Amino acid sequence: MTLTAIRDALHAHGLMPRGAFHPDDDALRDARTIVLIGNAGPDMWRAFSAARQPGPDPLYAWTRAVLNPLAVRFRGAMIYPFDGPPYAPFVAWARQAEAVYVSPVGMAVHPVHGLWHAWRGALALPDRIALPPRSNAPSPCTTCAGQPCLSACPVDALVDGGYDVPACTAYLRTPEGADCKSRGCLARRACPVGRADRYGPAQAAWHMAAFLKGQPQP
Ligand code: B12
Numbered sequence: 001m002t003l004t005a006i007r008d009a010l011h012a013h014g015l016m017p018r019g020a021f022h023p024d025d026d027a028l029r030d031a032r033t034i035v036l037i038g039n040a041g042p043d044m045w046r047a048f049s050a051a052r053q054p055g056p057d058p059l060y061a062w063t064r065a066v067l068n069p070l071a072v073r074f075r076g077a078m079i080y081p082f083d084g085p086p087y088a089p090f091v092a093w094a095r096q097a098e099a100v101y102v103s104p105v106g107m108a109v110h111p112v113h114g115l116w117h118a119w120r121g122a123l124a125l126p127d128r129i130a131l132p133p134r135s136n137a138p139s140p141c142t143t144c145a146g147q148p149c150l151s152a153c154p155v156d157a158l159v160d161g162g163y164d165v166p167a168c169t170a171y172l173r174t175p176e177g178a179d180c181k182s183r184g185c186l187a188r189r190a191c192p193v194g195r196a197d198r199y200g201p202a203q204a205a206w207h208m209a210a211f212l213k214g215q216p217q218p
Pocket residue numbers: 080081082087088089090091105106107108109115116117118119120158162163165168184185207208211214215216217218
């Protein structure tokens with residue numbers, strides 16, 4: 001089994017491996033390799049839109065429908081970022097798996113995708129598979145002129161490394177919040193990195209509506 005085989009299996013669903021690592025965490029003792037799976041850009045949204053089924057939480061349902069068979073095929077187990085609390089520590093795993101960094105606004109920033117990416121699952125494999133060296137591309141934030149993400153939020157919900165969720169949601173429920181609600185978080189949109197991967201209007205509005213309904217799934 002190789003990362004290439006996993007990449008090929010994910011491709012049809014607009015998903016991709018987001019790095020992998022060999023865990024030394026006792027809580028994961030049955031897993032010798034963790035492969036993170038995620039999305040960036042519009043591909044996942046296209047695949048989901050074409051295949052979505054009616055019912056509650058369609059993105060969660062689609063994610064399980066796509067990834068559970070993959071786990072069977074690769075003789076592993078899926079762990080989902082939305083199963084919890086307690087939630088699996090996806091952002092910490094992501095930093096072990098590939099070059100992502102905590103941005104000044106708290107979200108994980110990627111050197112290519114910027115803030116426009118997310119994780120959909122982690123494939124826990126019982127075997128230690130060969131992995132390429134982790135990329136050491138530096139954080140784009142260290143050379144970012146003016147760090148525009150930090151001043152973009154109209155209600156300063158993302159300052160000092162924290163996230164003032166009540167301030168954000170209260171603003172989103174006002175008429176002034178319509179821009180964030182329909183086109184996505186202004187702080188994410190202010191980042192100059194990964195502009196090509198920005199979610200389109202339908203996807204942005206979907207995720208913001210899900211967030212306002214209390215679902216932490218981006
Ligand atoms: C719970 C949760 C939330 C809660 C946060 C509750 C809180 N802060 O009190 C809520 C519902 C508010 C939330 C919202 C969003 N979230 Co969220 N969230 C999670 C989740 C499921 C679990 C985090 C957790 O509790 N971890 C365990 C604790 C011990 O670790 P922790 O590092 O201390 O966790 C904290 C941070 O993760 C933080 N947090 C969570 N989401 C976000 C979002 C932002 C903007 C910030 C600054 C911080 C933050 O809150 C956690 C608790 O304090 C993770 C997935 C995961 N399994 O990690 C996604 C996750 C962190 N969220 C993510 C995203 C994208 C969002 C949204 C931007 C989604 C959207 N609408 O597009 C929104 C923010 C809205 C906006 N401004 O646009 C992504 C981050 C991707 C990235 N590039 O960094 C993750 C990794 C999910 C994923 N599948 O990829 N989220």
